[in-house]
Amino acid sequence: MLSRLFRRRFLEALADAHRRGALLFFGDYAALADSAVFSQWLAPLRACAWSVYAKRPFAGPEAVLAYFSRYTHRIPIFNQRLLAFVERSVSFR
Template sequence: MYALLFDVAAEVLLTIAADPKHLGARIGATLVLHTWGSALTHHPHVHGIVPGGGLAPDGTWRACRAGFFLPVRVLSRLFRRRFLEELQRLHEGGRLRFFGELTALAEAGAFAHWLAPLRRTEWVVYAKRPFAGPAAVLAYLSRYTHRVAISNSRLLSMDARGVTFRWKDYRARGSMRRKVMTLACTEFMRRFLLHVLPAGLHRIRHDGLLANGRRTSGLSAAFTNPMDSS
């Protein structure tokens, strides 16, 4: 499923950027997988670092408009459609496994019924320019590349009641955001192990102009070709 998240995120970015109605250029992207929320809940998503432009069909560099990259509504709708299409394909191919309360979803009708409301739900794609500059974005994401789901500094105690740790409730405001939670040891371990990645899965992936094997030529073209005047 993490591979599917990577694949569809990259496909959607490259597809919309290449559309002449939008940027009309071949872009690059570095995607970083992040699986946890502050309370160790399972919240898989990818952060993307994307240059503010790409190579036009004539080989020139085409920059995005000032303060605008790609329409998030268009990205969101295409991501939703493509992710659910691929999820359905995996189910039809027998490549999904269900356990516990979800066992019934192995049946085609039950799975289709479960997917139906997701096709009407608004999916979130968030895009913004780096307020503190590109270096700050790289520094922020670099903290996740070789990090486990919770740092030692957030652990407060462990006793007969369980494990107590600090967490942030992002739905709250101001000082109310910082909270303390105690989980039974078994529940703490269950949540922690949710974020152990499958063997061989890389947390960082590069696509488009930045893809492995094409990065040197892609960046060379981006830095040496003139700007598109359109």
């Protein structure tokens, strides 16, 4: 149930951001600026099952924000650092 709810809410928020013009697309993804193309791109995401696992953070929400801030304000995780994505594991350089 949580997976379906999260998927619906996430995709609704993404579509809303697109309608408001809050998303920018460049290079190979420039065509996604068109609403019809973006809608077609989202369609398979609505049809597949999502896995969502959530539980309360051990040290509270502040610890979660501190954890994520390390990735947004220091060395970012970007595609060039991606080494492998296999099953349930992601490896970065």
